[in-house]
Amino acid sequence: MLTLCSLYAAQPIQPLFEKEFFLSRFEAVMFTTVIMLPLGFAPVFYGYILETFSTKRFLRNAVLLLGLLELLFAWSNEYVLLMSIRALQGLLIPAILTSLMSYIGFMAPKERVQQSMGYYIGATILGGFFRALTLWYHQ
Numbered sequence: 485m486l487t488l489c490s491l492y493a494a495q496p497i498q499p500l501f502e503k504e505f506f507l508s509r510f511e512a513v514m515f516t517t518v519i520m521l522p523l524g525f526a527p528v529f530y531g532y533i534l535e536t537f538s539t540k541r542f543l544r545n546a547v548l549l550l551g552l553l554e555l556l557f558a559w560s561n562e563y564v565l566l567m568s569i570r571a572l573q574g575l576l577i578p579a580i581l582t583s584l585m586s587y588i589g590f591m592a593p594k595e596r597v598q599q600s601m602g603y604y605i606g607a608t609i610l611g612g613f614f615r616a617l618t619l620w621y622h623q
Contacts, residue, residue: 487580488611490550490573491519496618505563518567519574526578534586543583550576581608 494501494515501512534542550573557569584604592600 485611485614486547486550486554487577488608489614490554491577492516492612492618494519494570496621507563511563514567515570519570519577522574523578526575527582530579530582531586534583539583539586539590543580543587546576546579546583550580 498509498512498515501507501515502509505511553569553573553576557566557573560566560569585601588600588604589597
């Protein structure tokens with residue numbers, strides 16, 4: 485939930501960013517864009533890393549760092565710093581998602597890997613649903 489909420493949190497409050505920081509619509513949309521860009525290429529990179537490092541430790545550290553970045557984001561008040569934090573979050577989110585898939589593959593009994601992956605996918609869809617609810621609620 486932390487991962488998906490971090491990914492989509494800025495979308496419903498983009499108008500607030502526009503007003504608060506005197507941004508153009510494009511600059512406000514960059515809060516979402518900068519975090520989404522690494523999702524396309526970073527999982528390949530993390531796949532190689534996970535071949536040599538402990539998946540559980542990698543996942544735990546990535547979630548901890550993402551949580552710390554969320555707190556730092558909440559306490560920051562400069563556009564450039566906020567964008568930098570979002571970019572770092574964008575690098576951590578694919579690390580978490582890739583680690584979760586690897587961890588499920590390693591930890592689930594062979595006969596239950598598909599079911600476990602189904603739960604994981606269901607949880608990500610549920611996260612998207614909560615995102616849609618927050619967008620609806622803030623309009």
